Amino acid sequence: FEFWEAPIASQLGFGAAIDYAQSIGVKAIQTRVTMLADRLREGLANLPNVSVHDIGTVKCAIVSFSAEGISTLYLKTKLESKGHCLGVVPSSSTPIDSARRRLPGFILRASVHYFCLEKEIDTLVEDVENLVMIEKEKVSPV
Numbered sequence: 129f130e131f132w133e134a135p136i137a138s139q140l141g142f143g144a145a146i147d148y149a150q151s152i153g154v155k156a157i158q159t160r161v162t163m164l165a166d167r168l169r170e171g172l173a174n175l176p177n178v179s180v181h182d183i184g185t186v187k188c189a190i191v192s193f194s195a196e197g198i199s200t201l202y203l204k205t206k207l208e209s210k211g212h213c214l215g216v217v218p219s220s221s222t223p224i225d226s227a228r229r230r231l232p233g234f235i236l237r238a239s240v241h242y243f244c245l246e247k248e249i250d251t252l253v254e255d256v257e258n259l260v261m262i263e264k265e266k267v268s269p270v
Contacts, residue, residue, distance in 0.1 A: 157242045161189035164240040164249055171253035177260050181235055191238045192217070195256065198263045200234035203256075207236075210255050214238050 149157060168191045173180045177196040195203055204214050215237040219226035238252065 152242065160242040161240055162187075164242075164244055164246070165189045165191055167246065168238060168240060168249045168252065171250065172256060175253070175257050175260060177264065178256060181229070181231060183229075189240045191240065192235045193238070193256075194232045194235050195260050195263075198260065200232065200236055203259060204236055206259050207252070207255055210251075212238070212252050212255065 165187060169180050169182060169187070172178050172191070172193050177198075179194055179196065181192040181194065182190075194200055200216055204216050207214055217235050217237055219231050219233050219235070225231070240249065
């Protein structure tokens with residue numbers, strides 16, 4: 129191992145991020161991301177054919193969801209083309225919980241951050257709604 133080589137730019141960036149977070153305050157950050165995640169969960173939960181999969185009394189800033197009848201990977205690609213950054217988690221990453229809760233094979237994950245705007249959360253919900261409606265029209269006779 130070479131201990132004298134280190135990613136200096138990454139270390140400086142990490143230090144700047146810590147300073148920035150401390151200037152805002154950890155409690156303020158927690159309050160903000162909780163509000164944004166709750167807003168996203170509520171918006172998604174109100175959409176037809178969309179399921180929010182988060183459980184627990186205290187939830188984090190990661191919102192997990194899926195849309196019935198639409199490939200998660202397809203939905204991720206379409207949403208990313210609109211500027212959203214999402215992750216996909218396979219049910220195999222939590223096989224016992226996924227089987228017990230009958231979760232779909234893949235779930236989308238959106239991570240909100242304290243620098244996100246409410247409008248960005250609302251736009252993600254609107255984009256999911258529009259994609260779900262488009263896909264529903266493809267399979268439903270007119």
